[in-house]
Amino acid sequence: MAKPKLEKHHINNDWCKGCGICVALCPKKVLELDDHEKVSALRPQDCICCKLCELRCPDLAIEVETKE
């Protein structure tokens, strides 16, 4: 199976509450909170598509879209 490649981080700004869980627990430090306490993918090139951010988000506010 080929490694999945990142297509895009989809962030739902209306649902994200800026808890910082995805930011702190991303193994590659891809994510940051912006001035409005919403998450954004600052270093997408480092993303390994583990999807831990998506799986742990308490607000179902982040999705990692990948392609094979």
Added chain:
Amino acid sequence: MALKAYLRERFFPHLWCPGCGHGTVLNGLLQAIEKMGLSRNEIVMVSGIGCSSRITGYVDFHTLHTIHGRALAFATGVKMARPELNLIVPMGDGDALAIGGNHFIHAARRNIDITAIVMNNRIYGMTGGQFSPLSGEDVRATTAPYLTIDPGFDVVELSKAAGATFVARTTTFHIKQMADIIQQAILHEGFSVVEIFSQCPTYFGRKNKAGDAVDMIAYYKENTTPIGSKAKKENPNLIERGIFVQNEKPEYCNQYEQLVQKAMKGR
């Protein structure tokens, strides 16, 4: 997101506080259900009252939002009437084991095929931070300004002793394990208990200076270990997680059906 098919999106963003573990339990539960390919109509979710119990409002299954501590009693009724459906009962620690403790032990004793999920934040979130039977000693709460003196229940030992045939524990940090355990619990025929440590940064966290949601999740990582690990032998204070019990015993609705057949014989 595939999970959205199971959500009542019109109620989002949900009401839980930023970083509340209950949202991650919702996420993990839906991952399990999606992986199993269950349809929305095959699931009945029953809850009582509490922050945790609000989960039924957010999922597009058959749902009942009932009264504090009584979710298992309502779920027992539904299961007896429609044994082919999958019953899932998420509860807070107070809901499950303070006011609901009696229903809990008797559901376990009967081994009725229900999946009980204890969303354990060691506090009453909804009512403002009173301590619960799962707080344990030396916890600060609205009702314990000088720290608690009550020992807590061990959900795993209690469930085992009461007769549950599937007993497991995990945390909101261990999300893949959570989804996997919930899946196995739903598949298990009999009473299944899944205890999930779920942070309440707003009350437990603030009162106990446990930091924010991120710190509380990190605590789960550092203070738990797989069942029987080497780390546990070296540090007995670590809390074990994984599946503790998984065995076969006659299931209540099956037993009841056999009784009905016997009584109907010749008629």
